[in-house]
Amino acid sequence: MSDSKNRYNNPFSATIKGISDLFKKNERIGKLSEDERLDGKRVLITGSSSGLGLAAAKELARLGAEVIMAARSGIPGTGEDVKAASGNQNIYMLFVDLSDFETIGKLITKVKETFGKIDILICNAAIVSRKARLTKYGLEEMFSVNFLAKFILVNLALKEKLFRTDDGAVPRIIFVSSESHRNPESFEWETFGEFREYGMGKSVERYGYYKLLMTTFARELSRRLNPGERVNYSVFAHCPGPVNSNIAREAPKIFRPMVKVVFGIFFRSPETACEPLVFQAAAKQQEGLRWDYMFLMSRKQIDDKASDPENGRMLWEKTERLLTENSISF
Numbered sequence: 001m002s003d004s005k006n007r008y009n010n011p012f013s014a015t016i017k018g019i020s021d022l023f024k025k026n027e028r029i030g031k032l033s034e035d036e037r038l039d040g041k042r043v044l045i046t047g048s049s050s051g052l053g054l055a056a057a058k059e060l061a062r063l064g065a066e067v068i069m070a071a072r073s074g075i076p077g078t079g080e081d082v083k084a085a086s087g088n089q090n091i092y093m094l095f096v097d098l099s100d101f102e103t104i105g106k107l108i109t110k111v112k113e114t115f116g117k118i119d120i121l122i123c124n125a126a127i128v129s130r131k132a133r134l135t136k137y138g139l140e141e142m143f144s145v146n147f148l149a150k151f152i153l154v155n156l157a158l159k160e161k162l163f164r165t166d167d168g169a170v171p172r173i174i175f176v177s178s179e180s181h182r183n184p185e186s187f188e189w190e191t192f193g194e195f196r197e198y199g200m201g202k203s204v205e206r207y208g209y210y211k212l213l214m215t216t217f218a219r220e221l222s223r224r225l226n227p228g229e230r231v232n233y234s235v236f237a238h239c240p241g242p243v244n245s246n247i248a249r250e251a252p253k254i255f256r257p258m259v260k261v262v263f264g265i266f267f268r269s270p271e272t273a274c275e276p277l278v279f280q281a282a283a284k285q286q287e288g289l290r291w292d293y294m295f296l297m298s299r300k301q302i303d304d305k306a307s308d309p310e311n312g313r314m315l316w317e318k319t320e321r322l323l324t325e326n327s328i329s330f
C-alpha cells in the first residue's frame, strides 16, 4: 500500500497527511530566475478569485503576463487587487460557473472574440463540497466542477483553436491536482457519472477520487496531444501542498474556528504555495516537456492508476459518452 493510501479518507486524516508531507525531504527541481518572465504571454486561469488562484494571478501578472481571470465571484474587485499588487494593468476578468457548462462555452467564445489566442491555460478551480449536490444537468456538483468542467474547458479550447501555436513556443496546459489523487483504490467504472449521495464524512474521499479522474485525464491529454516525437502541447499537473485558502469554506460552522487556526499555523500561504504553478507556467526548463507532475517543488510520478494508458482511454470514452448522453457540448 502506497504512502498516501487511505490517508485522505476524512478531513482530519487529510489535514495531518498534508502537514506531514510538508516536513518530508523533497528535492527541489529549480527556482525561477529574474529573466524567466511572461511578457507577451496570455494566460487564462480559473478559480482566480480566491486562495491559490488569486495569488498565482498576482505572481503571473508580476512576471508580465496578460492575465484573464475566469471567476464566478469577485468581479471586478479581485482583478483590481491583482492590478494593484502587480503594477500590471493587463488584467481582465470574465465570468464562468464551472458547474454550469454553458458558461464554459460562453467563456471560450468571449476569450476568442475579445482577446484572441492564449499561451497558457491553468485549470485551478475546485471545491470540497459538504455534501452531494445535483446540478441542473442531474450530475453531482463536485464531480462536475473538479473533473468534468476541466474536460469540457480544455476540449472546447482545443476545438476553437484557442492556443497560440504559430510562434514557436509550445502552449502549456496546467492542472492543479492534489496528492489525494493517490487515495482511491480503483476507478468506479460501473457507476461512472451516476449521482451518489455523500455527506461531510465522505467529502474528502470523493474529492480525492475526482482528483484521480482529473489527473488521469491530464496524463491522457498529454498522450493524445503529443502522439509522435514532436511536442505540440505541454501538459503539466502539480500538488501545491496544504494551502491556507478558502477550500474548507463548507466545513461545519462548529469546526471553522479550529480549521482557521490549523490552516493559519500549519498550511502555507497562497503566495508561497503557488510557486509550483508559476514555475510550470514560466520556467524555461519546462519548455518542450510533454508531461510533468510536481509535488511542491519536486518532480514526482503520479499514481500508477492515473498514468495507465488503458485507464486514460477508458476515462476519455466514458466522459465523452456521459457528455453526449446529457447533450453537453465539449
Ligand SMILES: NC(=O)c1ccc[n+]([C@@H]2O[C@H](COP(=O)([O-])OP(=O)(O)OC[C@H]3O[C@@H](n4cnc5c(N)ncnc54)[C@H](OP(=O)(O)O)[C@@H]3O)[C@@H](O)[C@H]2O)c1
Binding pocket: 046, 047, 048, 049, 050, 051, 052, 053, 071, 072, 073, 074, 096, 097, 098, 099, 100, 124, 125, 126, 127, 145, 176, 177, 178, 179, 239, 240, 241, 242, 243, 244, 245, 246, 247, 248, 249, 267
Ligand atoms: N487548499 C489546499 O490545501 C489544497 C491542497 C491541494 C490542492 N489544492 C487545490 O488548489 C486549487 C485551488 O484551491 P484553493 O485551495 O485556492 O481553494 P479556494 O480558496 O476555495 O479557491 C477555489 C477557487 O475555485 C473557484 N470555484 C469554485 N467553484 C467554482 C465554480 N463552480 N465555478 C467557478 N469557479 C469556482 C472559487 O471561486 P469562488 O470564490 O467564486 O467560489 C475559488 O476562486 C484547487 O484545485 C484545490 O483542489 C488545494
